[in-house]
Amino acid sequence: MKAQALHGHLDALLLAVLEQGALHGYAIIEALRVRSDGNLDLPTGTIYPALRRLERAGHVASSWSTVNGRKRRTYELTGSGRRALSDERAGWREFSSTVARFLGPDEPPATPA
Incomplete structure (x- = not known):
């Protein structure tokens, strides 16, 4: 499935994925790929700008950590993000x-006669 279709x-x-806990x-x-049985195999150029947009909106918070000598940015849902996800689900x-x-x-x- 193409990113444009989304x-x-x-x-x-993204909010729904982060609902289960913080992830890099x-x-x-x-998680998107696995939960969609491979239908959502989206490039980093689609995901990272969306994560930054969600962070600017206050729905996601991020922090840096070092794992095996590599820096990783981890994202987690905020209270505002949980409310936004609830609203998104109702709208969906x-x-x-x-x-x-x-x-x-x-x-x-049936068409009325």
Whole structure:
């Protein structure tokens, strides 16, 4: 799946990944790939700008650490990020429910006579 297809949803996906705990950038990319059965294999050039955007918005906090002599930036959800994720989930339920009325079942809905 291409990053463009995720337009408007990437931030919510990143917040959802971080909901389970702090992760460094590569682990976030890997979590997206694994949880989507390989459908979300997104490049770092897509993920890192989105993480920085979420950090500027106050939804994510980051810190630097050194692991095996390598510096890593770790990201974690903030209280604001948890609230934003909750709002994103509510919006997604409404959106997917509405779209399902058109694209869900194979049978067209009954038309009033």
